Amino acid sequence: MAGLSADGAAAAASTGAVAVRVAQVSRPVTALGPGRRLGVWFQGCTLACPGCMSRHTWDPSAGRELTIERFSVMWRAALAEGLDGLTVSGGEPLEQPAALAALLAAADAERRRAGATADLLVYTGREPEELAADPVSAAALDGADAVITGRYRAGQPTRLVWRGSANQRLLTRTALGRERYAPFLDHRPERPELQVRVSEGEVRVIGVPRPGDLGRIERDLVRRGVTLRETSWRP
Numbered sequence: 001m002a003g004l005s006a007d008g009a010a011a012a013a014s015t016g017a018v019a020v021r022v023a024q025v026s027r028p029v030t031a032l033g034p035g036r037r038l039g040v041w042f043q044g045c046t047l048a049c050p051g052c053m054s055r056h057t058w059d060p061s062a063g064r065e066l067t068i069e070r071f072s073v074m075w076r077a078a079l080a081e082g083l084d085g086l087t088v089s090g091g092e093p094l095e096q097p098a099a100l101a102a103l104l105a106a107a108d109a110e111r112r113r114a115g116a117t118a119d120l121l122v123y124t125g126r127e128p129e130e131l132a133a134d135p136v137s138a139a140a141l142d143g144a145d146a147v148i149t150g151r152y153r154a155g156q157p158t159r160l161v162w163r164g165s166a167n168q169r170l171l172t173r174t175a176l177g178r179e180r181y182a183p184f185l186d187h188r189p190e191r192p193e194l195q196v197r198v199s200e201g202e203v204r205v206i207g208v209p210r211p212g213d214l215g216r217i218e219r220d221l222v223r224r225g226v227t228l229r230e231t232s233w234r235p
């Protein structure tokens with residue numbers, strides 16, 4: 001996607017001709033944003049934060065392709081079920097800026113059609129100053145109601161909801177984003193919500209664990225007779 005202009009991102013979004021490379025799509029997601037949500041994890045990340053729990057999303061050639069048309073069908077079904085929002089995570093969504101712009105545009109078109117107030121939240125490892133200096137990334141995020149920014153820094157733990165380290169910021173960008181996320185800007189739950197799903201021989205942890213949480217989940221799985229051959233949070 002290198003070299004795509006801001007205008008190009010907008011044009012791609014309007015045509016819907018772009019596909020997204022994804023690691024995973026899941027619903028309902030309740031641990032990454034308010035309410036019950038559709039989660040889309042983009043594949044590919046070059047930021048390589050030490051301690052990243054999602055190393056399986058780093059390789060840009062792994063995962064699978066999700067067309068915008070197929071995404072729209074899934075999102076439409078999620079809206080019909082009454083889901084509260086869409087969370088885009090990764091991986092690094094901004095390493096596919098045209099795809100991100102197209103996906104957010106399609107999500108917005110569907111929610112308007114459905115008369116829904118579901119919000120669109122995007123996680124990015126880019127820092128706010130990096131976004132401000134990059135018009136392609138800024139254009140790709142145009143459709144987001146809220147964005148959680150910043151690298152994961154293992155040495156800066158936080159209790160702030162939905163954030164993995166204290167440097168990460170929850171930025172609201174629209175009236176809906178402000179309405180939906182204002183109560184959570186400084187919310188510090190006693191424990192983070194984590195979802196653990198077992199599917200097709202894989203155990204997936206959804207959410208933002210605190211230090212020690214993944215080890216506890218591993219030990220609990222062992223007690224239940226589940227042996228993990230490899231994990232996405234260890235090199």
Ligand code: SF4
Nearest residue numbers: 045048049052091125
């Ligand atoms: S924490 Fe996020 S931004 Fe950092 S390496 Fe992992 S997927 Fe990439």
